[in-house]
Amino acid sequence: MAIRWRCSVCGYIYDPKKGDPESGLGPGIRFEKLPEYWGCPDCGAEKEMFEKIENYENEYPNY
Secondary structure, X not given: OOOEEEEOOOOOEEOOOOOEHHHOEOOOXXXXXXXXXXXXXXXXXXXXXXXEEOOHHHHOOOO
16 A cells, blocks of 8 residues: 655645655655655645655546
8 A cells, every 4th residue: 555645734745765866865765754844845845744645546536
């Protein structure tokens, strides 16, 4: 089961398999291990504004 995280402000999806290359964070970094200073790359929301999506493939079948 793939777990991803969605920004509740803008809808950005953090995928640990992809990481956040624009912020210098490579693939394989779990959301829980992201640095405290990390925020949504699209809107700047803090980590606390993200919600866990456990059934990502069911919710976003075309992603």
